[in-house]
Amino acid sequence: MDKQLFLYDTEGLHRLCSDELVKQGLRYFTDNRVIGVGVKDGSLEAQVEDENGEQYWLRSYEADERLEVDCDCRSTNGMCVHAVATLYAYADQYAPIESGSLNSALDEAIQERIKKGRNEVKVKLISGNPGFGTWQASSLVSASHWQRSYQVHIRSLD
Incomplete structure (x- = not known):
């Protein structure tokens, strides 16, 4: 592509x-x-x-x-x-929409979440590998003006 x-x-x-x-x-x-x-x-x-x-x-x-x-x-x-x-x-x-049609509110909500994740969050691999590991996600902009961080553990693709 x-x-x-x-x-x-x-x-x-x-x-x-x-x-x-x-x-x-x-x-x-x-x-x-x-x-x-x-x-x-x-x-x-x-x-x-x-x-x-x-x-x-x-x-x-x-x-x-x-x-x-x-x-x-x-x-x-x-x-x-x-x-x-x-x-x-x-x-x-x-930006092109990656999934099929946006016929439902759920699809629209998912697309909005994906867009926010791409544009408003910075991620960094802490341990493991990109497929299965622990990631740190940090917000770039917050309503409280304090950067928020959290960890995401990817353990399975299912």
Whole structure:
């Protein structure tokens, strides 16, 4: 299967930028600061509003397996909060649905949970192997502003 352009899960975003920038971008996304997002001529384009109401336009494109960002904020490190928020908004809007149809409320709830797991949780293998082991899951954003962590034990595929 071909890699989908501009679709990054939380792990992919952490490879692009710092934990703090991912948290800020997620906050911008959940605060609905991404006004418009779409793909035009192979570039991801968006308009994002900051906390002061100022609006920024950005254009992102993928070249040589790297994400390049050109934003009005003129960030010096390449990635910015506007770009991270845009990537979250794009994934929310355009990510392919993996299971069949979403005909029931249960299917919709499962898809929403999968999306939140991919975008709002950082996981790390503590012991064992990826198939059967103990994982630590940590929330990136919490209603209480304190990071929540818990362990998941995978013991069987059944």
